[in-house]
Amino acid sequence: GAVVSQHPSRVICKSGTSVKIECRSLDFQATTMFWYRQFPKQSLMLMATSNEGSKATYEQGVEKDKFLINHASLTLSTLTVTSAHPEDSSFYICSARDQALGTERHGGYTFGSGTRLTVV
Amino acid sequence: AQKITQTQPGMFVQEKEAVTLDCTYDTSDQSYGLFWYKQPSSGEMIFLIYQGSYDEQNATEGRYSLNFQKARKSANLVISASQLGDSAMYFCAMREGLSGSARQLTFGSGTQLTVLP
Numbered sequence: 001g002a003v004v005s006q007h008p009s010r011v012i013c014k015s016g017t018s019v020k021i022e023c024r025s026l027d028f029q030a031t032t033m034f035w036y037r038q039f040p041k042q043s044l045m046l047m048a049t050s051n052e053g054s055k056a057t058y059e060q061g062v063e064k065d066k067f068l069i070n071h072a073s074l075t076l077s078t079l080t081v082t083s084a085h086p087e088d089s090s091f092y093i094c095s096a097r098d099q100a101l102g103t104e105r106h107g108g109y110t111f112g113s114g115t116r117l118t119v120v
Numbered sequence: 121a122q123k124i125t126q127t128q129p130g131m132f133v134q135e136k137e138a139v140t141l142d143c144t145y146d147t148s149d150q151s152y153g154l155f156w157y158k159q160p161s162s163g164e165m166i167f168l169i170y171q172g173s174y175d176e177q178n179a180t181e182g183r184y185s186l187n188f189q190k191a192r193k194s195a196n197l198v199i200s201a202s203q204l205g206d207s208a209m210y211f212c213a214m215r216e217g218l219s220g221s222a223r224q225l226t227f228g229s230g231t232q233l234t235v236l237p
Contacts, residue, residue, distance in 0.1 A: 038163075044165075114163040
């Protein structure tokens with residue numbers, strides 16, 4: 001089935017540095033990528049939606065200059081957390097939607113395995 | 121208003137028993153899809169089952185079934201014959217609009233299920 005590879009799975013960084021998270025679709029073209037953030041024991045909250053070759057659409061309250069999203073190809077989308085602070089510590093997970101994939105009855109949305117970011 | 125409501129923060133079930141996880145939704149769209157995901161402690165999102173708004177029959181996938189009551193806007197997940205490996209967080213999610221529209225999923229707050237031996 002469709003696979004999205006997300007790296008790194010865990011990262012610890014110092015406050016003020018930047019961290020890049022990659023999501024790569026391995027066997028399909030991810031025309032749309034969704035980026036979610038999940039705080040402990042909470043729901044997945046959509047941060048932004050990106051389509052290949054165009055600017056990402058950010059949800060209200062998400063700083064686009066802090067969370068840079070690049071979807072330059074049909075197989076790769078990246079999220080860069082710039083000038084990270086401890087409050088950015090969270091679980092970040094991507095989800096790809098491919099129009100050519102099987103119906104939603106078989107999933108339809110493919111998730112990466114997530115990245116646990118800790119900012120110290 | 122919340123689009124997806126899961127009112128059970130935590131549930132316990134005895135091994136081999138059945139359990140129902142509640143989910144209600146709110147949308148004005150005629151076309152929408154409802155999903156259930158399992159999230160173990162590792163964080164991965166595991167797709168369990170899907171119900172389309174026009175589906176007349178309740179979806180079933182192995183031990184999982186979805187009790188879809190459209191008029192009540194509820195889409196409860198039923199897990200039969202619970203296993204210890206079913207212990208995880210369960211999320212209900214909704215996609216509004218046509219399935220080909222590549223719209224995002226909106227998630228509920230989740231239910232932490234614990235299966236007791």
